[in-house]
Amino acid sequence: MASPRRGLAPLLLLLATLLVLAGCSRAEVFRKEAYVFGTRVDLSVYGDDPAAADAAMAAVLQEFDRLHRAYHAWQPSELTALNEAFARGETATVSDELAAMLKDAQRIAATGDGLFDPALGALVALWGFHSDEFKPTRPDPRQLQALLAARPRMADLVIEDNRVSSRNPAVQIDLGGYAKGYALDRAAAILRAQGVTNALINIGGNVIALGKKGDQPWRIGIQHPREPAPLATLPLYDGEAVGTSGDYQRFFEMDGERYSHLLDPRTGEPAHGTQSLTILITPRAGAGTLSDAPSKPAYLAGEQWREYTRRFDIEHVLRVAADGRVEVTRALRARLQFPAPLEVTVVD
Structure with a gap:
């Protein structure tokens, strides 16, 4: 007579297999959107745990909100308090983070000649x-010339540990051209700390990639500066950033x-020589x-x-000149796909 235990073994094995399969969910892309830093933010996490992805992305958005409030250029913030101190000719004590920034x-x-x-x-x-x-109006010419004559520069800052002062009271810090990239680095650090290895963070066109999307790299588009469509697309690999x-x-x-x-600090006027310029940063510290x-x-x-x-060791660049000419470095041209035929000049 057959043993009851031997007859149950295949059934138990089948049941255990079904339970394991039931506990496994198919990997997919989880997304969150927000509006921070005056622009749209898109977060994508590739994985199989929606709760973990949601928690990680929520932590990133919380950090973005903190950065936005701490370093806002015209609403009350640590940065506006610093600017007020400069205007009074005083030294201010700032956070470790702001001093480092x-x-x-x-x-x-x-490095960029100011x-x-x-x-x-x-x-x-x-x-x-x-x-x-934005209200379409030009500044008062006298105010503009007075500010150009005052020549406020980052070189005017004196930073000693957490103590910051300015030799020029006309200095007013606006980190709008820096903060989005810094936020990308913070987001990447937060996601990695939460165990996320595959993600794409997009802050108004500044993008950083972690890992990949399944068995393929993440793929992004470079916006056409005059049309509501991508000028080109390219794969973005782990640790790379584009701005x-x-x-x-x-x-x-x-x-x-x-x-x-x-704005061109030499003239005080908006620059007119370029429609857009895109750079790709290969994996390195502070890529964002x-x-x-x-x-x-x-x-x-x-x-x-x-x-x-070249001064920043950036070899992947695409420029659209004011007249619409497209120039691209050889390194980036090898990565690009253009959705429509386009004449480009390759630059070494």
């Missing part, structure tokens, strides 16, 4: 960009002319930050853009 921004500004200079917050305000809604400076993101038009928020601030001096440099990207 200011030192890094100071270094980037020096074309990217967060000390020009007063110039940004003069052009009306310290507002959620674009363009005259189509924050701008107003008046008398047939476009005025963007990308480097995808943001270093695109500004290259954008403002016009035809000399390649000189400035």
Whole structure:
């Protein structure tokens, strides 16, 4: 007579297998959207645990909200308090984080010959960009010339541990060209700490990738500066970041002319030589930050853009000139796919 235990063994094995399969869910992309830093934020996490993905993305959005409130350029924040101290000629004590950000921004500004200079917050305000809604008006010429004569620069800052002062009372810090990239690095650190290894973080076109999407790399598009469609697409690999400076993101038009928020500190006017400039940062420390601030001096440099990207060891660059010409470095051209035939000039 057969043993009852032997007869039950296959059934128990089948039941255990079904329970294991039931506990396994298929991996998918989980997403969250928000509006922070004056732009749209998109988070994507690839995995099989919706609760873990949701918690990790919620932690990232909480951090973004903290950064937005702490370093807002015109609403009350630690940054506006610092600017008020500069205007009074006083020294301020700031957080460790802000002191480190200011030192890094100071270094980037020096590398880019001051074309990217967060000390020009007063110039940004003069052009009306310290507002959620832009009013199409030019600044008072006398105020503009007075500010140019005062020449506020990041080099005016004196940073000693947490004590920050300015040799120039005209300095008003605006981290708008730095904070999104810094936030990308913070998001990547938070996701990794929560065990997320595959994600894509997009803050208004500044993007960083972690891992991949299943068995394929993440894929992103580079916005066409004059059409509501991608100019090109490319794969983005683990630890890479992409950022674009363009005259189509924050701008107003008046008398047939476009005025963007990308202001040239040499003239005090919006730059007109470039429609957009995109850089890809290969995996390195601070890749997110480097995808943001270093695109500004290259954008403002016009035809000399390649000189400035080299200074930051950036080999993957695409530029759309004011006349629509498309220039791309050889390293990035090998990665791009264009949805429509396009004449491009390859630059070494």
